[in-house]
Amino acid sequence: MAKPKKVCVVGSGNWGSAIAKIIGNNALDKPELFEREVRMWVFEEMVDGKKLTEIINTKHQNVKYLPDIALPENVVAIPDVKDAAKDADILVFVLPHQFVRGVCNQLKDKMKEGTVAVTLIKGFDVAEGGGILLISDVIRNLLNIPCAILMGANIANEVAKENYCEATVGCKDPELGRLHKSMFQTKYFRIVVVDDEETVEVCGALKNIVAVGAGFADGLGYGDNTKAAVIRLGLMEMVKFCEVFYPGSQQSTFLESCGVADLVTTCYGGRNRRVSEAYVRTGKTIEQLEAEMLNGQKLQGPPTADEVNVMLKNKKMEDRFPLFTAIHRICKGELPATKFLDCLKNHPEHMISHK
Numbered sequence: 566m567a568k569p570k571k572v573c574v575v576g577s578g579n580w581g582s583a584i585a586k587i588i589g590n591n592a593l594d595k596p597e598l599f600e601r602e603v604r605m606w607v608f609e610e611m612v613d614g615k616k617l618t619e620i621i622n623t624k625h626q627n628v629k630y631l632p633d634i635a636l637p638e639n640v641v642a643i644p645d646v647k648d649a650a651k652d653a654d655i656l657v658f659v660l661p662h663q664f665v666r667g668v669c670n671q672l673k674d675k676m677k678e679g680t681v682a683v684t685l686i687k688g689f690d691v692a693e694g695g696g697i698l699l700i701s702d703v704i705r706n707l708l709n710i711p712c713a714i715l716m717g718a719n720i721a722n723e724v725a726k727e728n729y730c731e732a733t734v735g736c737k738d739p740e741l742g743r744l745h746k747s748m749f750q751t752k753y754f755r756i757v758v759v760d761d762e763e764t765v766e767v768c769g770a771l772k773n774i775v776a777v778g779a780g781f782a783d784g785l786g787y788g789d790n791t792k793a794a795v796i797r798l799g800l801m802e803m804v805k806f807c808e809v810f811y812p813g814s815q816q817s818t819f820l821e822s823c824g825v826a827d828l829v830t831t832c833y834g835g836r837n838r839r840v841s842e843a844y845v846r847t848g849k850t851i852e853q854l855e856a857e858m859l860n861g862q863k864l865q866g867p868p869t870a871d872e873v874n875v876m877l878k879n880k881k882m883e884d885r886f887p888l889f890t891a892i893h894r895i896c897k898g899e900l901p902a903t904k905f906l907d908c909l910k911n912h913p914e915h916m917i918s919h920k
């Protein structure tokens with residue numbers, strides 16, 4: 566029988582802490598599969614004069630990023646990522662996408678034979694030459710280990726309260742897919758494993774751009790019908806993006822939690838939506854609002870819109886993705902938010918007479 570796996574959660578923000586709670590409890594419930602101690606790498610900072618790692622290890626709560634939620638005592642916060650990941654069998658990457666390359670560089674050549682990863686990170690990396698890379702590819706390339714993906718309609722605070730929801734694991738290897746399912750699944754967090762890894766990940770990244778558009782529609786004072794149009798046109802562009810850049814992508818994946826469900830929850834309940842609404846209403850910059858409204862949490866939508874736009878511009882394909890392009894230009898202040906509706910009205914989807 567295989568030895569129980571040592572798990573390290575790389576990240577401890579809002580979602581990182583919520584997923585550490587799930588994995589910690591599963592490690593307690595399944596000692597035959599997982600080692601009791603689950604390490605969680607914490608980007609160290611001072612909170613009320615104390616180190617966040619010390620607060621987490623004594624209070625068993627991440628008071629800054631997931632307050633009022635008890636973490637199991639076997640989740641141990643560690644400030645050095647190399648110490649946290651040492652000897653790990655499974656690395657669960659869950660940090661804002663802008664930091665993943667720096668963190669992986671610290672772990673390069675340090676992983677033992679047989680280590681595997683799962684990424685919960687929504688976003689892209691910019692490739693040399695102006696394309697985009699999947700975050701799972703950054704992890705695979707830098708650490709030379711396999712990497713599966715978990716995405717879904719998972720607002721962290723709701724998952725942490727144990728409200729029922731679903732998630733999708735993208736994993737081509739069936740045996741690893743089963744292992745990941747047993748690490749993540751609980752009575753209230755239900756997992757479906759599919760082999761369409763790329764679509765699962767691309768959906769998770771792109772829905773954050775659409776959520777920014779939903780926030781603009783709210784900020785402009787339009788109602789739910791307009792938001793539904795943003796969601797529909799956003800979904801059409803997500804599907805087209807996969808067809809063009811990730812051929813082989815399966816339509817059925819869009820019907821999993823990582824697709825339509827995540828799009829809906831983010832466009833109603835997410836941080837990207839909330840800050841983007843405030844951007845239209847206040848005229849402050851996104852960076853200013855992120856700092857004022859999120860207490861250290863990070864937005865993924867505006868930087869993802871930027872990363873996607875670099876590629877679309879390079880390939881002269883901005884006009885094929887007008888919603889993504891307009892959202893990016895509004896974030897950058899290149900287009901007034903009031904022009905957002907023109908983008909919806911003139912969307913190429915409406916120019917086709919019959920399908």
Ligand SMILES: NC(=O)c1ccc[n+]([C@@H]2O[C@H](COP(=O)([O-])OP(=O)(O)OC[C@H]3O[C@@H](n4cnc5c(N)ncnc54)[C@H](O)[C@@H]3O)[C@@H](O)[C@H]2O)c1
Nearest residue numbers: 577578579580581608659660661664686687720721862863
């Ligand atoms: N929060 C959610 O509801 C949710 C749900 C599903 C997926 N996600 C995705 O999970 C990923 C992580 O999100 P989150 O909510 O856990 O993070 P978060 O938005 O709470 O981000 C804050 C985290 O970033 C860390 N950080 C700050 N500066 C850093 C640096 N220079 N280097 C490394 N880390 C630094 C902070 O210490 C903190 O742990 C994102 O890609 C997000 O899209 C989030």
Ligand SMILES: O=P(O)(O)OC[C@H](O)CO
Nearest residue numbers: 717718719720835836837
């Ligand atoms: O709060 P957001 O906008 O980063 O979205 C959170 C999650 O991705 C929802 O699944």
